[in-house]
Amino acid sequence: MTTIKTVARDRTVTHFVSRVLFTLVLVIVSLFFALPMVWLILAPFDATPSLTVSWPDWTLDNFVRLAENPYAMRSILNSLILGVGTMALVIVLGALASYAMSRISIPGRDGILYALLLLSSIVTGTAAMVPTFQLINQLQLINTHVGVILVLAGGILPTVIFILKDFMDSIPKSYEESARLYGAGPFRILKDVVVPIARPGLAFIAIWTIVQVWGNFLVPFLLLRTPDMQPAAVLMYTFYTESGQADLRLISAFSLVFSVPVLLIYFFVNRRYGFRFHGGIKS
Amino acid sequence: MAAIIATELVKEYPGGVRGVDSVDVEIADGEFFALLGPSGCGKTTLLRSIAGLESITSGKLTIGEKDVTNAEPGERGVAMVFQDYALFPHMDVGDNIAYPLRIRRVGKTERRTTAESVANGLSLNGLIERRPGQLSGGQQQRVALARAVATRPDVLLLDEPLSNLDARLRLEARTFLKELQRDLGVTTVFVTHDQAEALALADRIAVMKAGKLQQIGSPREIFHRPNNTFVAGFIGSVPMNLLETTVAAGRVRIGEADVAVPTEAAGLVREGQKVSWGIRPEYLRWSTEPAEDGIAAEVVVTETLGATSLVLVSAGEHKLQVVVPEEHEPATGDRGWIVPQRNRALLFDVESTERIG
Numbered sequence: 001m002t003t004i005k006t007v008a009r010d011r012t013v014t015h016f017v018s019r020v021l022f023t024l025v026l027v028i029v030s031l032f033f034a035l036p037m038v039w040l041i042l043a044p045f046d047a048t049p050s051l052t053v054s055w056p057d058w059t060l061d062n063f064v065r066l067a068e069n070p071y072a073m074r075s076i077l078n079s080l081i082l083g084v085g086t087m088a089l090v091i092v093l094g095a096l097a098s099y100a101m102s103r104i105s106i107p108g109r110d111g112i113l114y115a116l117l118l119l120s121s122i123v124t125g126t127a128a129m130v131p132t133f134q135l136i137n138q139l140q141l142i143n144t145h146v147g148v149i150l151v152l153a154g155g156i157l158p159t160v161i162f163i164l165k166d167f168m169d170s171i172p173k174s175y176e177e178s179a180r181l182y183g184a185g186p187f188r189i190l191k192d193v194v195v196p197i198a199r200p201g202l203a204f205i206a207i208w209t210i211v212q213v214w215g216n217f218l219v220p221f222l223l224l225r226t227p228d229m230q231p232a233a234v235l236m237y238t239f240y241t242e243s244g245q246a247d248l249r250l251i252s253a254f255s256l257v258f259s260v261p262v263l264l265i266y267f268f269v270n271r272r273y274g275f276r277f278h279g280g281i282k283s
Numbered sequence: 284m285a286a287i288i289a290t291e292l293v294k295e296y297p298g299g300v301r302g303v304d305s306v307d308v309e310i311a312d313g314e315f316f317a318l319l320g321p322s323g324c325g326k327t328t329l330l331r332s333i334a335g336l337e338s339i340t341s342g343k344l345t346i347g348e349k350d351v352t353n354a355e356p357g358e359r360g361v362a363m364v365f366q367d368y369a370l371f372p373h374m375d376v377g378d379n380i381a382y383p384l385r386i387r388r389v390g391k392t393e394r395r396t397t398a399e400s401v402a403n404g405l406s407l408n409g410l411i412e413r414r415p416g417q418l419s420g421g422q423q424q425r426v427a428l429a430r431a432v433a434t435r436p437d438v439l440l441l442d443e444p445l446s447n448l449d450a451r452l453r454l455e456a457r458t459f460l461k462e463l464q465r466d467l468g469v470t471t472v473f474v475t476h477d478q479a480e481a482l483a484l485a486d487r488i489a490v491m492k493a494g495k496l497q498q499i500g501s502p503r504e505i506f507h508r509p510n511n512t513f514v515a516g517f518i519g520s521v522p523m524n525l526l527e528t529t530v531a532a533g534r535v536r537i538g539e540a541d542v543a544v545p546t547e548a549a550g551l552v553r554e555g556q557k558v559s560w561g562i563r564p565e566y567l568r569w570s571t572e573p574a575e576d577g578i579a580a581e582v583v584v585t586e587t588l589g590a591t592s593l594v595l596v597s598a599g600e601h602k603l604q605v606v607v608p609e610e611h612e613p614a615t616g617d618r619g620w621i622v623p624q625r626n627r628a629l630l631f632d633v634e635s636t637e638r639i640g
Contacts, residue, residue: 174369175371177336177363183357
């Protein structure tokens with residue numbers, strides 16, 4: 001009897017210890033990931049922010065200084081122009097292309113899609129830096145938002161077509177055939193039937209595109225030459241003090257301002273349209 | 284309203300497969316016409332060719348004296364109800380019904396009024412603001428029908444209209460459909476693989492196999508005088524008995540006995556010709572006493588069908604099915620005679636499978 005009791009007690013103890021250790025590891029891991037977020041929220045309100053997380057010496061001075069910076073607010077606007085512009089282009093072209101890809105069978109269609117997907121990571125990536133610059137230079141679109149939008153949209157479109165094609169595939173053909181019988185043309189069908197049904201997918205693509213563009217550094221850095229054209233992601237790179245140190249007071253305040261619009265857009269789109277990450281209609 | 288005339292209609296797919304192979308058919312104005320056949324026989328392809336959803340490879344198609352062989356679907360004056368109903372999930376019932384009118388640029392209030400009156404006519408009262416997903420199968424079907432008839436089409440096409448409904452609802456919808464077609468008087472073509480449905484609904488039936496027409500006729504004609512053994516076997520809730528045998532001394536040999544050659548075929552068969560003798564199980568009688576033209580047989584299996592029983596009997600090397608009323612059903616192993624009804628038997632040529640006479 002006693003031995004059984006001891007074994008049982010030993011088991012409880014081992015179990016307890018393993019639970020404690022497990023929880024501890026989880027806490028450490030979550031702290032590791034939470035720290036940058038905590039810094040992002042606290043540092044902007046600290047009179048002397050450092051690279052460590054500390055209880056702030058509360059102040060709003062950093063934001064006042066940010067407001068005095070001639071390019072800061074302008075750069076957020078630039079980011080919005082680039083984000084919304086690219087998004088609009090990507091949605092229109094992506095919807096048209098994926099619909100066509102889904103409905104018309106071209107020999108080697110899947111091959112084309114995969115090849116595009118593979119190459120797209122190069123188009124906006126470091127590897128194609130020089131040719132991209134050359135191309136935009138030839139087109140005389142250096143230091144214009146249009147140039148940046150074209151390059152970014154070109155890089156994002158293949159992925160978008162790939163994802164949207166799945167949505168389009170899941171729309172039964174009989175819906176379109178039915179509309180066709182009543183005399184609707186292809187654009188009418190796209191507008192009345194396909195787009196409304198694929199709307200959750202389009203909403204996801206819209207927000208995803210904006211997030212991609214918002215955080216992109218390389219392309220605007222490469223193609224925009226003057227600070228009044230640069231988006232926030234690039235401008236942050238110029239926040240240094242006279243002595244060449246990173247100006248943490250500006251950077252911390254700007255980081256917070258930088259993250260707010262994307263969050264707002266996310267909540268707005270999610271509430272208005274609702275996301276779905278895959279196609280599929282209950283039939 | 285309009286008649287449909289197809290002349291040597293061919294639909295060939297890339298690779299040379301013919302979905303519809305040289306079909307000639309005339310569908311009269313206001314007729315309720317069925318395209319019947321097993322799956323893959325080309326009946327849906329023919330329907331879609333009439334609708335304009337499939338391009339026609341060769342031949343000619345006219346609807347109401349207008350050549351529509353190469354016309355766009357929207358220009359043919361046809362409306363179609365799809366097998367899955369194809370109701371737009373993002374529009375309510377009213378908008379679904381009024382969608383064809385929206386394409387024709389009819390004003391919003393007029394659209395809504397028309398939609399409501401059509402919906403009420405199809406007993407969809409009070410459902411106008413529901414989404415298709417909130418409706419039962421039968422209601423969805425009626426919405427699809429409402430959308431199709433709201434435009435007053437010349438031709439109504441139905442693709443397997445009853446196959447998505449459960450068995451009980453199907454009977455109800457069948458009657459409803461027939462009534463609606465009578466009221467509207469619209470030329471209607473429907474596709475089905477269910478011979479009972481075709482017999483019950485259609486004024487005329489076209490039986491198809493492998494893209495080719497096998498027979499066109501009224502349900503009664505097709506049931507009583509099938510053109511070939513395929514139609515004979517396909518039509519009827521219990522398939523026709525088809526026994527391969529030979530003609531000997533002007534009579535047809537069945538098991539140990541022989542029966543007279545059917546009157547229409549008399550004089551058209553040679554001595555020793557290989558033929559199929561066909562008779563429906565409903566036209567055979569089970570007798571416990573010898574009778575004229577009776578065939579001695581032994582009961583192998585009996586299946587209860589409700590008011591009748593289906594009895595499988597063997598007569599020599601031949602096996603036949605007989606429908607027996609419920610009080611007279613024999614037991615397995617019983618011996619007796621099967622007696623064919625007069626003038627109900629048919630004779631088919633074994634090689635060409637065509638009916639003789």
